[in-house]
Amino acid sequence: MxxxxxxxxxxxxxxxxxxxxxxxxxxxxxxxxxxxxxxxxxxxxxxxxxxxxxxxxxxxxxxxxxxxxxxxxxxxxxxxxxxxxxxxxxxxxxxxxxxxxxxxxxxxxxxxxxxxxxxxxxxxxxxxxCTLEEAYARKSYLVWKAETPIPEQQALLAGEGYSDTSNEKKRKAAYLDLYRNAT
Ligand SMILES: [Zn+2]
Incomplete structure (x- = not known):
């Protein structure tokens, strides 16, 4: 027991x-x-x-x-x-x-x-x-996703040149790409 x-x-x-x-x-x-x-x-x-x-x-x-x-x-x-x-x-x-x-x-x-x-x-x-850098990128995405309405997410990503952000998977990929390029 x-x-x-x-x-x-x-x-x-x-x-x-x-x-x-x-x-x-x-x-x-x-x-x-x-x-x-x-x-x-x-x-x-x-x-x-x-x-x-x-x-x-x-x-x-x-x-x-x-x-x-x-x-x-x-x-x-x-x-x-x-x-x-x-x-x-x-x-x-x-x-x-x-x-x-x-x-x-x-x-x-x-x-x-x-x-x-x-x-x-x-x-x-x-x-x-994952690496520490990847952890910062992913956690940053989670905060941004929770705080930003989808139309605003799409507007911001469009402004950075990411035009196809029709679903969450694409928005996440675009955000992470943007984050990695910015850091
Ligand atoms: Zn520290």
């Missing part, structure tokens, strides 16, 4: 059980001394605070780190410590050893500071087996 079979009121499915156990292990990761020290070593003060310094009138100095992917500086709360290689997923008992090793067997060299936006795109690229 499996734990989720014995207490289905707690874990409705096997997937729910492994999601719970992943969350438990990630709590230990969040306090991993290598991670904590790595973050400390990458931290510096920069004038990105929302509050102003009373003496100078300039934005207050706050703890920051630089994103290793986009190179921008972010406040401490807007960055994460990322495994450069993939930590993997824990979805079955057989994943246990590789997942634990991927997550916990870290050194400063296998970690990087990443901003939330870059992290989101990195995860998308890993889950969809």
């Amino acid at each position: 499996e734990p989720w079979e014995q207490l289905p009121s707690v874990w409705k499915t096997k997937a729910a059980y492994f999601k719970w156990i992943t969350n438990q292990i990630r709590k230990a990761w969040s306090r991993h001394p290598i991670k904590v020290e790595f973050k400390k070593s990458k931290s510096f003060l920069a004038p990105l605070g929302k509050l102003k310094d009373k003496k100078t009138g300039l934005p207050k100095m706050v703890k920051c780190q630089k994103c290793n992917v986009c190179g921008e500086t972010f406040r401490d709360k807007d960055t994460q410590i990322d495994h450069i290689g993939r930590a993997g997923a824990f979805k079955d008992w057989d994943d246990c050893a590789p997942y634990m090793k991927g997550l916990m067997h870290v050194t400063f060299e296998s970690l990087q500071v990443i901003c939330k936006v870059c992290h989101d795109h990195k995860s998308y690229s890993e889950n969809n087996h």
Whole structure:
């Protein structure tokens, strides 16, 4: 018998059980001394605070780190410590050893500071087996598609020289082509 079979009121499915156990292990990761020290070593003060310094009138100095992917500086709360290689997923008992090793067997060299936006795109690229650039292009398309009425999409694409935008597949191809040429 499996734990989720014995207490289905707690874990409705096997997937729910492994999601719970992943969350438990990630709590230990969040306090991993290598991670904590790595973050400390990458931290510096920069004038990105929302509050102003009373003496100078300039934005207050706050703890920051630089994103290793986009190179921008972010406040401490807007960055994460990322495994450069993939930590993997824990979805079955057989994943246990590789997942634990991927997550916990870290050194400063296998970690990087990443901003939330870059992290989101990195995860998308890993889950969809595409490059980071492709992830930015596709996610940009999804936002644009959701926010722009179809006639406006067609007008914008027509203005850029894409005349055949009669269906979504064609509009997506045109948008991605435009995005890639612009970046
Ligand atoms: Zn970034």
